[in-house]
Amino acid sequence: MHLEKLQAFVLSNSDYGESDRIVSLFTLEHGRIRGFARGARNSRRRFGPALETFARIDLQLNHKEGLSSLRSADVITLYPGIRAALGAISHGLYACELLECLTPEGQPLPRLYRLLAAYLERLDSGQSGAADRRMFEINLLNILGYRPSLDGCSRCGSPFDERGALMQQGGELVCRFCAATGHQMTSTSLRNLSFCLATSRFGQAVFEEETLQLAGILLDESLATHSVRKFKSLEFLQQTCSAVES
Ligand SMILES: [Zn+2]
Known part of the structure; x- marks a missing residue:
């Protein structure tokens, strides 16, 4: 069988049967794939801590559509700085879940791979602010082709004036000629996102x-629209954020 060497982030993992695990991986070479790790629950010798969520790893596997078979995995970093702080953990888990829910399976997205790497490094350095989270989200939407129209009305194309835009369902941004109501998005907020x-x-x-x-209102709405399910880690993220703020 053909063995491939890949670079990856672990997005999530789940137990399978008595002794095995199924891991969701975001690889540089093939984008998001699922891997079967035989014996990963019983023996930690083979994979060690390499299959922990948001670990960055080098791995060898037999790549197949659907479910690949993991041969070995070596840790590049487990991001100890993230694992030491609850706020950073919740942001890291959330970032991984966004990729899990929004990326197509088996499609290489090297720009998104680099974005996730940069964001996890930032979290690992002790920074887990809301501005970084929003920076990650708007770039994620942009790379996936889901970016809201920040410069002009998505319906008629006219550029937004100083009053900004009106947000419609799904994060659609329109001008005041195309809609009478909607959540007001100031021109400053649109410029900051640009x-x-x-x-x-x-x-x-x-x-x-x-x-x-x-x-945040615009990005939460846009992300939710493109996901088939609710983000499970969002509640944990909101709890840890409010704990830090209060
Ligand atoms: Zn318009």
Whole structure:
């Protein structure tokens, strides 16, 4: 059988039967795939801690459509800085779940791979702020082709003026001629999100509190629209965020 060497992040894992595990992986080479890890529950010698969620690993597997068979996995990093802080853990789990729910299976997305790597490194360095989360989300939507129309009305194409846009269901952004009602998105919040797409580094985008909230409303709505199910880790994320803020 043909053995491939891949680079990957572990998105999630679940027990299978008495001794095996099924892991969801986001690989540089094939995008999201599922792997079968025989004996991973019984013996930690073979895979060690390499199948923990958001671990970055090198692996060898027999690649097949549907379910690949894992031969070996070596840890590049387990991100100890993330695992030491509840806020960072919840953001890391959430980022992995977004990829799990929104990426197509078996399609290479190297830009998204690099985005996830940069975000996890940022979380690992002790930063787990809301601005970084929103930076990750808008870039994720952009790479997947789901980006809201930030510069002009998605219906008539006219550029947004200083009053900004009105958000419709699903995160659609329209002008005041095309809709009479909708959640008001200020031009500053739209500009900040555009800046998040233009900059390639976390920590460069700075949001005012109100702007950050508006961006959050738009991004939460857009992400939910493109997912087939609710994000399970979102509640945990909201709890850890409010615990930090209060
Ligand atoms: Zn319009």
